[in-house]
Amino acid sequence: MTQIEKTPLRDDVISLEDGLLGIVCTACRRHSFPQRLLCLHCGSDQVENVSLPEQGRVCSWTVVRQAPEHLKTPYTLVTVDFEDGNRVLGAAEGNVRIGSPVTVELYPKTVDESGNSQWWYRFREVEEFNE
Amino acid sequence: MSETFIAGAGMVRFGKYPADITLENLAVRAAREAIADSSAAPADIEAVYMGHVFGGPVAGQRVAVQLGLGGLPVSNHENYCASGATAIREAWIAIKAGLYDIVLVIGAEKMTDRVAGGVMPDPADLDAINGLVMAANHGMSARRYMHDHGATREQIAAVAVKNHAHSVHNPYAQYQRPISLNEVLDARIIAEPLGLLDCSPISDGAAAVILCSKAGLAKLKIGSAPRIAGCALVSGKVVSSTSGLNDEDVSRRAAEQAWNISGYGPKDIDLVEMHDCFTIAEIVRLEGLGLIPVGEGGVWTENGNTSLGGKLPVNTSGGLLSRGHPVGATGVAQICELTWQLTDRAGARQVEEARLGLAYCKGGTVSGTDGGSVTVLMVER
Ligand SMILES: [Zn+2]
Numbered sequence: 001m002t003q004i005e006k007t008p009l010r011d012d013v014i015s016l017e018d019g020l021l022g023i024v025c026t027a028c029r030r031h032s033f034p035q036r037l038l039c040l041h042c043g044s045d046q047v048e049n050v051s052l053p054e055q056g057r058v059c060s061w062t063v064v065r066q067a068p069e070h071l072k073t074p075y076t077l078v079t080v081d082f083e084d085g086n087r088v089l090g091a092a093e094g095n096v097r098i099g100s101p102v103t104v105e106l107y108p109k110t111v112d113e114s115g116n117s118q119w120w121y122r123f124r125e126v127e128e129f130n131e
Numbered sequence: 132m133s134e135t136f137i138a139g140a141g142m143v144r145f146g147k148y149p150a151d152i153t154l155e156n157l158a159v160r161a162a163r164e165a166i167a168d169s170s171a172a173p174a175d176i177e178a179v180y181m182g183h184v185f186g187g188p189v190a191g192q193r194v195a196v197q198l199g200l201g202g203l204p205v206s207n208h209e210n211y212c213a214s215g216a217t218a219i220r221e222a223w224i225a226i227k228a229g230l231y232d233i234v235l236v237i238g239a240e241k242m243t244d245r246v247a248g249g250v251m252p253d254p255a256d257l258d259a260i261n262g263l264v265m266a267a268n269h270g271m272s273a274r275r276y277m278h279d280h281g282a283t284r285e286q287i288a289a290v291a292v293k294n295h296a297h298s299v300h301n302p303y304a305q306y307q308r309p310i311s312l313n314e315v316l317d318a319r320i321i322a323e324p325l326g327l328l329d330c331s332p333i334s335d336g337a338a339a340v341i342l343c344s345k346a347g348l349a350k351l352k353i354g355s356a357p358r359i360a361g362c363a364l365v366s367g368k369v370v371s372s373t374s375g376l377n378d379e380d381v382s383r384r385a386a387e388q389a390w391n392i393s394g395y396g397p398k399d400i401d402l403v404e405m406h407d408c409f410t411i412a413e414i415v416r417l418e419g420l421g422l423i424p425v426g427e428g429g430v431w432t433e434n435g436n437t438s439l440g441g442k443l444p445v446n447t448s449g450g451l452l453s454r455g456h457p458v459g460a461t462g463v464a465q466i467c468e469l470t471w472q473l474t475d476r477a478g479a480r481q482v483e484e485a486r487l488g489l490a491y492c493k494g495g496t497v498s499g500t501d502g503g504s505v506t507v508l509m510v511e512r
Pocket of ligand 1 (some may be wrong): 025027040042043044
């Protein structure tokens, strides 16, 4: 039997060890998400790979109750602000509120043709996560 | 640099058309209305610009040949929901440059047979993986707006009530019946807190205008026609976690460009055709343009300031919420409405003494930014 492997759905967005991935620009010092060749702010290629902080804060959120067929409703989406300057959209589990701290959580989202589980990120309110 | 005038406007009623009424058919009908309105002969037209998103390759050429305009320069323009407005801007640029005197611009879309459940970003965009339907962006915007400004759900819903009240007087609107506040509040939820009636529908339709230089107007023996005072186009920029979710910097930048081109400012505007793809969007975009004070959009709507007869009538046509939103056609339909308003042909929805109108479109989203494309077009009597 072949071993079922865990892989990131996109390895420019998450790593299984470090969570959300981004870059910091050595020219303008600003951060971008996810990893990419050029700084989003100034276009410089002098960028270094970094990971985002483990926690951010909810800027706003919604529960989606109607979506195209391939998406299973309802689901919660949040916009999360990080201290490194990144604002990231993602799904959330559990209750969230404006201003509440959330943590990045990785989870198996899909399975590829070889049966490997493909992992992705979502957010979870910190208090609830600690329970 | 030649000035640009609107010599003719025409559209088909927006709505849900059966399969045998094709994109080409809708576009041809709208174009014929605009051509007839301008009294141009087909031989007078020198180029065709077509805005569409879902029409497939060379849709503009398929339409042009059906109009007997084969052989002309034809170009297709895609900027999602700002595609029609972008096509107008490209035609305006060509006339200003002195390339042509008389051109046809068409915006057309057949959506009801190819889009279901709501429009999404491009599948390759990061947000699409996270299930970002457009309504979700606006749901988050509404929730944050209520949080920051103490606006009520009722004030946001009032945008839909107002725009549906306007469209009662627009024979080209998809919906032509008034709706009550309770109908909006009680509608099934799409993306909290927004319900079905906070969302513009998926529609079919087409709209067209004939744009002319001064020489073109003379050739068509038209004494006076509304003038395009400026066309602004900007794209989204990366947002950071320190900016407000409803800062609307992209709208502010588009407005700044429009004021620079036209020499006018927010106080000069008499009426607005606003891209109300969702109720909350009308409010935050008006604020972003500087047309109403930040945080007061809800109160303004509730008090009737943006209604027909109010301080600044917004969406006399019914807007996207009730005229309908065939995405590529919307920007051109907005200019049809401004043309009719500025030539006193808007019937029961006429804004008295309207002199200067502004039309705003926003097309698409790009992950991490404050938008795809934003256009601000200004038309004066
Ligand atoms: Zn940089």
